[in-house]
Amino acid sequence: MGTIARTGAGLAIGGVSLALLLSAVGVIHDAWSDRVGSAGKTKQPRERSYSVNVATLTVETVAPIITAYGHLESGRTLELRAAVAGKLVSLSEDFRDGGVVEAGDLLFAIDPARLETAFALAETDVAEAVAAKAEAESALELARLEAEASREQLELRQQAAERQQGLRERGVATEADVEAATLSRAAAAQTLLNRQQVVAGDEARLAQAEIALQRKTIALEEGRRDLSEAEHRALFAGVVSDVTAIEGRLVSVNEQLGVLIDTGALEVAFRVTSNQYARLLNDQGAMRKADVEVLVQRGRSTTTVPARLDRAGAEREEGQIGRLVYARLTDPDPNFVQQGDFVTVRIPERPLEGVATVPASAVTTYGKILLIGDDNRLEEYQATLLRHQGDEIIVGDVPFGRQFVEVRALQLGPGIQVTPIVPAPESASFTAPIAPATSDTVALDDDRRAAIIAFIEASEQMKPEKREQWLAELAQPEVPRATVERFEAKIAEGQ
Known part of the structure; x- marks a missing residue:
């Protein structure tokens, strides 16, 4: 009896389990059938179209600008x-x-007492040398007069000797008379020779006196120069720097007491790459004397100072690349610019013809841009990058007349369908909101709305009035889709 009861209970439990299993299978089958049926009736999702700002590739002639950074220095600096x-x-x-200081201003003076004494002694020495020279000239003159008298005596003795010789030949004079006349002539000749030696000695003494006078005169001029150099005056107008002089201290010869900087000869030294330097040359390979702009920043204001390219560095410094170039400032204001100021230099290049200027946000690093094709689908085009000019890029070899996307977003690519929006002529990246169709709006959650608002408030490029317009638009329950896509794309680029 017990065995029969246990068997019946087991059969009952198995039947209940089988019934539950069959019921579950039926429920799953019905659910699967409903899902397949509903899937067959679901419509395919509509392709999404992104709103993008577009512009037209226009042929232009553009003069690129080379931007460099350097510092001001004086072309004339004098050590005092x-x-x-x-x-x-x-x-x-x-x-x-x-x-x-101005040119000619007295800068410092050294005690002239010792120099005045040396100058007075030099004057005395010159006076003594002048007297010695005068004495030598007088002695020479007397010696020359004596020599001339001796020459006349010799001539008379010569004539007397010749006359005695003639008388002897006629038998009138004796041999003794001729011999006496001959001895007298020889004595006169000896006297003349002595007088000529005296003249030669007096001439040598006069030459020595003249040399001594010249030496004393040079010493006098040196004393006068030293006395004048006891006072140091400015050779040109400028600013004094590195002063070490203190009144009362002793200074030695050639000791540096300061530096005078000519603020009227300021120039800017800046470095450019080898390619940029090649663009500054003319057809003959010499540097063009082009006008440049030097931007000097004072606080939040920037002032433009005119300058002109002057020369390039003579040699390349070790560890430096490119070339060092100098531009001379035109009539600089010493009260505004000073040596050592850090400045920005803008140098115009030769104009480029047949090019287009596009925003930097429209071009990839490799020069690819997105064009608007048939059915407003994007096409990728390879352009030639020529110059990078701030937020713009000069490109060549592009299909002029075609429209291109101004801002490449992460969701954009070849084949994507877009809605082109042509901004107003005065608009730019952050200048005026684009009014999209009222029906193309999106409801933002709090996180997305807060992220966009934070990005707008942190932007320093946006004008205050435009920032208020954007924030007012984002305060609405539904925001235009183009606005959301624009700012989210910029947030993605910033990340």
């Missing part, structure tokens, strides 16, 4: 050194760091 040794007894009020 003491020409003589002594004690500093006078300093100009402007002879200090940053002092502005």
Whole structure:
């Protein structure tokens, strides 16, 4: 009896389990059938079209601008050194760091007492040399007169000797008379020779006196120069720097006491690449004397100072690339620009013809741009990158007249269908919102809305009035789809 009961209970449990299993299979079958049927009736999703800003590739003639950075330095800097040794007894009020002086201003003076004494002694030496020269000239003159008298005596003795010789031949004079006349002539000749030796000696003494006078005169001029160099005056107008002079201290010869900088000869030294340097040359290979702009920033304001290309560095510095170029400022204001200022230089190149200018956001690193093709589908085109000009790029070898996408977003690519939007002529990246169709709007969640608002508020390029317009638009329950896609694309680019 017990065995029969247990068998019946097992059969009952198995039947219930089988019934539950069959019921579950039926439910799954009905659910699968409903899903397949509903899937067959579901419509295919509509292809999404992105709104993009477009512009037309227009042929232009553009003069590219080379932007470089450098610092100002003076083309004429003079080291102020003491020409003589002594004690500093006078300093100009402007002879200090940053002092502005004019040409001819007295900068410093050294005690002239010792120099005045040396100059007075030199004057005395010159006077003594002049007297010695005068004495030598007088002696020479007397010696020459004596020599001339001796020559006349010799001529008379010669005539007397010749006369005695003639008388002897006629038998009138004796041999003794001829011999006496001959001896007298020889004595006169000896006297003349002595007088000529005296003249030669006096001439040598006069030459020595003249040399001594010249030497004393040179010493006098040197003393006068030293006395004048006790006062140091500015050779040109400028600014004084690196001053080490203190009134009362002793200075040695050639000791540097400061530096005078000519603020009227300021020039900017900047470095360019080898390719950029090649664009600054003319057809003869020499640097073009082109006008350039030097941008000097003071706080939030930027001032343009005119300059002109002057020359290039003579040699390449070790560890540096490119070439060092100098441009001379035209009539700089020393109260506004100073040596050492960091500046920006803008140099115009030769114009490029048959090119187009596009935003940098429209071109990839390799020069590919997106064109609007048939059925407003995107086509990728390879352009030639010529110059990078700030937020714009100059390109060549492009199909002029075709429309291109101004901003490449991550979701854009070849074959994607878009809705072209032509901005107003005065609009730019952050200048004016584009009014999309009222029906193409999207409801943003709090996170997306907050991210876009934070991006707009953090932008420094956007004008305040335009920022308010964008924020007012984002405050609406539904925001135009083009606005959302634009800012999300820019957020993605920034990341």
